[in-house]
Amino acid sequence: MTSQNWLDLAQDADTGIETLRAHFVGHAYDPHWHDSYLVGVTEQGVQQFNCRRAKHQSTPGKVFLLEPGDIHDGEAPTADGFTYRMLYLDPQWLKRELGAVFDNAPDNSELSFANTLASDARLAHAASLAFETLHGGELKIIRQTALAVLLERLTSHLHWRTRYGEDPKLPLVAQKAREYLHAHAHQDIGLDQLAAATGVDRFRLTRAFKAAYGMAPHAYLVQLRLATARRLLARGEQPATVAMALGFADQSHLGRWFVRAYGMTPALYRKRCSNLPDRQAPRL
Structure with a gap:
């Protein structure tokens, strides 16, 4: 990691949710994926990444939403780099917490984000607030309240899709x-x-x-x-x-x-x- 790049990572003991705030200049990371659902907010600069066969550019206030297994990379196309904050949500935790909302899950299905990039100011605010309370180790009731607000905002961006199986579009x-x-x-x-x-x-x-x-x-x-x-x-x-x-x-x-x-x-x-x-x- 260069002297221009930095990151600050923590994990919430109660939920297992990881919180990351980072800044990168130039190349950030190679193509990879996570086992978690990623909810991130770009704070500064242009965050450019390839995911689902498309190139995305997240600018301040935009929310990027990645599912487990989504291959993505990251780079800064501008000289000032980019800063972002991220929540890594455990799939089992997310499904359990949203059980009251999505109580009739179809067979052989899993939660999916409708879009990779969202312009939703209320979701961005909810994600940032959840990040701050978890990353800062606030009182449990404050952390739980912030997460409840985040989940409420996420529901409009989630739907059920068929769990991985034979896809006729792939060889x-x-x-x-x-x-x-x-x-x-x-x-x-x-x-x-x-x-x-x-x-x-x-x-x-x-x-x-x-x-x-x-x-x-x-x-x-x-x-x-x-x-x-x-x-x-x-x-x-x-x-x-x-x-x-x-x-x-x-x-x-x-x-x-x-x-x-x-x-x-x-x-x-x-x-x-x-x-x-x-x-x-x-x-x-």
Whole structure:
């Protein structure tokens, strides 16, 4: 991270919601995804990102809404960079909290945002207020009230969609490959192995996968492992242990990918989300 870039990350102990405020100049982060629903507000500058096969520009006051699995990147197209604040909402928490509103969920469905970018001043205000109360550690009743207001505003931007399954718009080979990667994410998977599992040669597999999901299979596998790494680090696992468990060559290898995707080191993420000190491995 350059001297121009900074970030401030915290996690609410009661809800598990992560809150992030950050500033980036130039390139911010490589394409990646999260297991959470992301609700963010741009404070300053132009926040440019690619998501769902479209390029978006979020300017001050706009709200960006990303679902779990939405691949996105980030950059500042202007010299002054951009500043934003973000809430990472756990899917189970969101579904549970909205149960009273969406009490008749269709079978095999999940909550979905209608649009990636929204011009909704009331939603922007509600998201900012929720961020401030959680990030600042306000009294529990204040945090809960702010979240209730945020959820009320979010309902007009949410709908039910069919849970991931066979999508007629995507090549079946790409969907089979994705399922295989999810089922064998901790293994040292080769392209030949993945191609054999999908019944095509590796060249057609790579073309189909990249066309469907916006990245090659190897890049998707790395992002899948990084999403798992975030969960383990937030629980207090050591970066070296996480790297070994997820098939990275070593802690440095995990660290390089983690910084490219999230703009911070695994150790910093663990410290901010678990509130545990980082222990150095003993020297032999």
